[in-house]
Amino acid sequence: MTKPQRRYGTAVRYRDKISKLSFTNSMVRPRRLSDDELLTRIVAFLEQRSELTPWSLSDVAPSAGIGPAGLIKRFGSKAGLQRALTQRWIELVPREPLADGDDPAAILAAYVGREFGANSTAGAVYALSEAMSDLQDPALAALLATGWTLQAQRIAYLLESMNLPRLNDPAAGGTMLLDALHGALFRSAVDLDQTAPLLTLERFLEMWR
Template sequence: MSPRPRSTSDEEILTAAARVISRVGSGRFTLGDIGEEAGLSPAGLVQRFGSKGGLLLALAEHRASGVPGRFAAARELHASSLDALLHALASIAHEVDTPEALANLLAFEQMHLDEDGFHAHALRHARTMLAEIRALLDEAVEAGELAECDPDDLSRTVQTAYTGALSTWAVYRSGTLDDWLRGEVEAVLEPYRA
């Protein structure tokens, strides 16, 4: 007899987990909180992920593996490589709408950096993001949107501006995170615009 088909996908569960963590923090949520958000029992979550730690590790992997899709979707929406870059970067932080949510998600990202599995996913996330930024900047130079530049340096600077903008928005609390991120990255790109 084959097992019953799952009515809720792992992706839906992990998306629900990200919402819960952004609301209550990675140290305070329970499997019951995520189960309620995803429409599953805590036992069902344990059956799928093994433990709360297993679910957190799966979420870290899910966030890292989702980066290429965000950039691909942005390319589909925008003819301009720079517009696609701004869209992709903003979409990575799409679930953040308050400084508290940002603080909770950043705490999740940094909480387990000393653990090998979590660090491996964080490093893959960062490297993949850097490669995607670099590819769009190369395309922007080729299309004449940007002047010739050192794409390695500019890619790292864009990634650093993006990461820093997450923290500074939570402090300044000026406008939406989307607008803040775009403004900070555009300021970095402005001197290179053709």
């Protein structure tokens, strides 16, 4: 009677030891970052990057906390990572309706400043060079077209919500304003301060009021 009890007791102690070891290992094992977390880190790095030369996986890997080989495993290649970044940008284009009390003019100004404002001349040059590079890839160009369509629709929705008396066609106005904001980036690249995105927006609103 005693042998099975001792054998069982030994098994329990062994099992408990293994459980504690597994728990300890799980406590020290780094948590695997999600794709979205990696993309968020990479975007933050690229937005602050001052170099005008094209970036590589080796450039962005340290900011993501993962090696270049890990990025290849996740996204396949730099082109795959670029598609994931562009898809993420599309998903972040606001689509929700305004809530009671929301100020569409303030929301539009905040969106324009966030999406089209460049921290520096170098930042504007970088944004434009990335867009030109993306347009050479059919898959990326299709994603850009989708994103720009959604942006124009969002801008049109906010313009319509402002009840501007001289804006007869909010959809056309949204597309025209989006084109002008992209043009403002070109001017920002040569440091013409009077063409800042928010000032471009204000000039259009003045015409439509």
